[in-house]
Amino acid sequence: MVRLNRTTIYALVLVFIVLIYLQRLRNKWIQKRQEHDEGHQKPQVARPPIQYTIEQFGEEGDRRNYSIPTEMHDDQYCIAYKFLEASETFREADNLEPVTLATHATSDMIDAVENMPSLWDGPISIGIFVDYHSSNVLEYLAEIYRCDIRFRRKMTVHFAFRKSPFQTSCPVFELPQSNRTCQEFFASYELLRSAIVGPFQLYPSNLMRNIARKGALSDIQFIMDGDMIPSTEFAIKIKPIANQFIDGKSKRVLVVRRFETSTGADIPRDHRKLLKSKKLHKYVCFARGLEIQRFHSRTFEFHHRFFAAGHHIENLDDWFRTSIHTDMVSTNEITYPGYLWEVQTIVHRNDPYNADYFPSRIKVMHSLVYALCRAGYTFHVPSHVFDVHEGIKHTNTIYSKATIAHQEAYAMKTAGDRFIKEMDEQYPDTLQKCGEFSMI
DSSP states (O other): OOOOOHHHHHHHHHHHHHHHHOOOOOOOOHHHHHHHHOOOOOOOOOOOOOOOTTTTTOOOOOOOOEEEEEETTTTTEEEEEEEOOSSOOOOOOTOOOOOOEEEEEGGEEEEHHHHHHHOSSSOOOEEEEOGGGTTHHHHHHHHHHHHHHHHHHHHHEEEEEETTOOSOOEEEEEEEOOOOHHHHHHHHHHHHHHHHOOOEEEEEEEEHHHHHHHSSSSSEEEEETTTEEEEEEEEHHHHHHHHHHSSSOOOOEEEEEEEOOOOOOOOOOHHHHHHHHSSSSSEEEEEEEEEEEEESEEETTTTTTTOHHHHSOOOOHEEEEEEHHHOOOOOEOOOOOOOOOOOOEEEEETSSSOOSOOOOTSSHHHHHHHHHHHHEEEEEEEESOEEEEEEOOOSSSSHHHHHHHHHHHHHHIIIIIHHHHHHHHHTOOOHHHHHOOOOO
């Protein structure tokens, strides 16, 4: 038996430590290389702003004074429904219920809000959260509504704000008649938009989703975040099968696939372009004077690096095959995988709503999908339609981390315990099927 002296043992330990250190350096290099690969497209280019002209967007709407009552919610918020109401119903000779895009935003997302009518071929219902400093966004939206016929046809706008600590009632919101012509507004809209800031408060995203749904002008509703980009003709393609599946009685919902694409890359808006963008692409880079060929994808399932379990929907290859080989939208039923799932759903007005008492950024959409499972709903994935987020998320922002840390104590006890109790009392027979819910 060979005995090792102390010097040899120390040398082996040192070599082992060095190897571990080198392995960690290699892992960090690989991670940075992958992040570089994903972002190695075109340099980041801001999408061009909408160019408003009175000739392009039709005749001016009526000038009016606004006097909108607001109603108290949960002794915390004041809500105004239908501050601006779409002029078009989208009810056609086919007698099918239109699918409303039910979404939400803050005032600093004004670019996305203005773009929505060009992305959705149907009614849109949006909840805008404001505070004292960002309330000027309402005047701006009223001007867009008056001067942009596309916006006026499709957009129904609601808003909410947090009441002050000693406020006992909600006010009537007053907005005087505009004294600008639409030509004057379009000439100065960039200056007006630059004065709009975001609210500096905890954002009640579940409440805003519910406001958009309750204020919608149709019964079938696609719940989508305001920064997503839907596929082309989404509302038209989904309408027949949505009417077939979603009636407020059958306990079925549609689950929409969600993707993210590298910043600056072309955003795919049909399934063929989506498949092409997901495939590996070759590009050439240079390192230390050497030409290196690398392969990467531009588009991925949503949050594939940050939180894949929340958004993964099985059978993606089959979905592509079906979407490419037939023009008819069909569905595939899938099993609820557990409480981590936070997929987008198309639901009926009578279906369960989000738990609006949930804190910001903690299990907000998970709670709705879990409630649907506990209530006995089945989940069906439609072919052809999807939406895309521009930019790939790798981690939470500093603001998100601070928000989550601030809300954790409340989330873990008050909100989590209340929600679990409600689920067990309302749906005692489905716990085994859906599993337990957790705020962690």
